Amino acid sequence: PDTYSLERGLPIPQGISKKAFLSAIEELKSAIGNENVQLNEKEVKNGWYMEHPNTHDMMPLLDAEEFIASAVVYPGSVAEVQLIVRWANQHLIPLFPISIGRNLGYGGAAPRVRGSVTMDLGRRMNKILDINAENYTCLVEPGVTYYALHEELVRRGLQDKMWIDCPDLGGGSVIGNALDRGVGYTPYGDHWGMHSGLEVVLPTGELVRTGMGALEGANTWQCFPYGFGPYNDGIFSQSNFGIVTKMGMTLMPNPGGYESFMYTFQHDSDLGPLMDIIRPLRISNILENVAQVRHGLQTLSVKGHPRTKYWSGKGPMPESVYREHLKETATGDCAWVYYGMAYGPPHIRAHKLAIIDSEFHRIAGCKKIDPATMPKDEYFWSRDRIASGTPDLEELKWVNWMPNGAHIAFSPVSPISGKDAEALYTMAKRRHTEQGFDLMPAFCVGLREMHLIVEIVYDAQDGDMRRRAERCLRDMIDDAAALGYGEYRTHLALMDQVAATYNFNDGALMKLNNTLKDALDPNGILAPGRCGIWPARYRGRGWEL
Ligand code: FAD
Structure with a gap:
């Protein structure tokens, strides 16, 4: 259901009585305004990606009322963030900051501790404070989404000069995504690596600026990330050491032309040789962007149809079935698809594309699909938009694979190598088969490593399926650790397990x-x-x- 009542009632944080909690809430309301504090008392709404809830995860893995907020507060300034933090210290109430709360697959907007007060920074603190067209940098507040930043570049007539780098979905925040060390798909895809400078409210309420921002009047805050002394920024990403209220981000110069390309590979066993071909090309920047090597089944699921359109049997969909259906798509019958982009004017691109073409064709059966043959609604064009700095939503479509579609990610890191890709793929396949899930892996290839992103798509209303998804994830995390692989990021429910590896x-x-x-x-x-x-x-x- 889209809206459901809270069966367990108002989720009061442990260690405080209902009376004391409600009185603390009244105090907060009188300090920052009634309209900026909302109790989560009766019912919660799920909505969809663009109207997502900020009280909980719209794609729950555990009981939907486990990771849930007691209230949501909307600070309108840094001073209000400080005030709320001091209030939380005074009453010993846990606070959970989000920028936008679209961290789907990793816990959405949910807090880890039931009854935390969610601090939704994005609603009122959403200004683009600066775009520097000479240095190709910007300074943003938590509520600035990829869409908003892109639209502002367009509005200022700067789109021909500079691009943003966005993840597969454009509705997330520049700050939240970078803090969770998310990825995008241009050469600027390592978002954390591309930021420069933070402003942070510490858990005691003190305000600090990192890097050059610590020097009053510096004009280099967004140009030089380190400043002087220890480089503290790292402790504010994937942590709970501070609330980020401003962040600097670098912007990519328009390279003067671009061209997406797509190759398909016929056999599951092509994965290893392909990765060994990709590695030197990627490290030497012949392959320039954070590209994706996707499994054929994922290329089918992103068409947006329910799985039952193709098959309604139990357990993973047999290879023969999805390959038969792939024949009717632009990729054709294949095991793997490589989506990439070449940047620069035509003669620069031609040089790199020729090397890529001859290297990829060392794999028998490799095919380059001509973009001119692909209809405008083909998924290829979504990758084309994203890798050229234009936010998109097409990627959401594979969530329709299941009714009440939810997903959770297994995201281990490995070197770009055939041996590593095969080890992870074989292990993930075994665990998916045990739990009856379709395996839909995508390798996002960074400069010297790759993130394998395996999304398990499940029915959020089906308790048994949720439990199997959790089992599958937990087994893969342990197996991966035994093989020497760790996750780059994980879902709220799995953070203790991953941290322990x-x-x-x-x-x-x-x-x-x-x-x-x-x-x-x-x-x-x-x-x-x-x-x-x-x-x-x-x-x-x-x-x-
Ligand atoms: P938020 O939810 O606001 O923040 C994430 C977390 O960071 C919060 O839970 C909080 O703990 C912390 N945090 C946020 N703001 C602050 C702050 N100001 N101070 C302190 N801590 C803070 N992700 C990718 O990286 N790349 C992808 O390609 C990608 N593809 C996706 C495809 C699909 C179909 C879906 C559903 C999701 C995908 N995601 C991807 C995951 C997710 O949607 C994005 O990472 C999204 O940008 C994260 O949400 P957000 O920006 O709203 O972050």
Whole structure:
């Protein structure tokens, strides 16, 4: 259902009585305005991607009322963020900051601790504070989405000069995505790597600027990320050490032309040789962007039809079935599809494209699909838009694979190598078969590593399917760790497990994180449990999953 009543009632955070909590909420309302504090008392709405909820995850993996907010607050300024943080310290109420809350596949807008007060920064703090057309940089507030930034470049007539880099869906925030170390698909696809400068409210309410921003009057905050002394930015990504209120981001110069290309490969077993061909081409920048190597089944699912259109049997769809249906699509019958883009004027592109073509054709049966043969609504054109800096929503379509479509991502990192790709693919296939899921992997190839993104699509209303999805994910995380692979990012429910796989020297990294957490957030109010980091008040008391 789109709207459902809260069977467990108002989710009061543990450790505070209902009376004390409601009185603290009244106090907050009188400080920042009634309209900027909303209690999550009776019912919650799911909506869809563009009208997503900010109280919970619209694609729940566990019980829908487990990761849920007690209230949502909407600060309108840095001073209000500080005020809310001090309020949370005073009442020992957990706060969970989001920029937009479209972190679908990783927990959406949900807090890790039931009853946290969600701080929705994006609703009122959504200004593009600067676009510097000489340095190709910008400075944004949390609510600036990829769509908004792109539209502003267009409005200012700068689109011919500079591009943004966006993920597959454009409705996320520049800040939230970078803080979760998300990826896009131009040569600027490593979003965290491309940022320069943060402004952060610490869990005690103090305000800091990192890098050159710490020097009053500096005009280099968005040009030079490091400043002087320790480079602190890293501790504010995938953590719970601060609330980011401003971030600088670099913009990509329009390369003077671009050209998308698509190759198909016939056999599952082509994956290994293909990765070994990609590696030197990618490291030497002949392959220039964060490209995707997608499984044929994912190319079918992104058509947006329910799985039952093709097959309604139990267990994973047989290869013979989806390959038969692929014959009717632009890719044709194939096992893997490579989507890439060449940048620059025609003679520069021609040089690189010729090398790519001859290298890819070392694999028997490789085919280049001529873009001119592809209809305008073909998915290829969505990749074309994204890799040239134009946000899109087409990618959402594969979520329709299941009724009440939800998805959760398994996202391990490996070198760009055939051996590694095959090891992960074989393991994921075995675990998907055990739990009866279709395996739809996509390898996003960075410069010297790749993120394998496996999305399990499940029916959010089907408890058994949700449990199988969780089992499948948990088994893959353990198997991957045993093989030496770790996740680059994960869903809220799996953060403890993933964090525990990074366990060199008796968990020394988590001990360091805990030391930082206790020093920066002595009352443990900020996003307890995010990325497996629990403040002293919660640590080892049964919160870990
Ligand atoms: P938010 O939800 O606002 O933030 C993410 C997390 O960061 C929050 O939960 C919070 O813990 C923390 N956070 C956010 N803001 C702050 C702040 N100001 N201070 C402190 N902490 C903060 N992702 C990709 O990276 N690449 C893809 O190609 C991609 N493709 C997708 C395709 C589909 C079909 C779907 C459904 C999702 C995809 N995603 C992808 C995942 C997700 O949609 C995006 O990463 C999205 O940009 C994240 O949501 P957001 O920007 O609204 O971040």
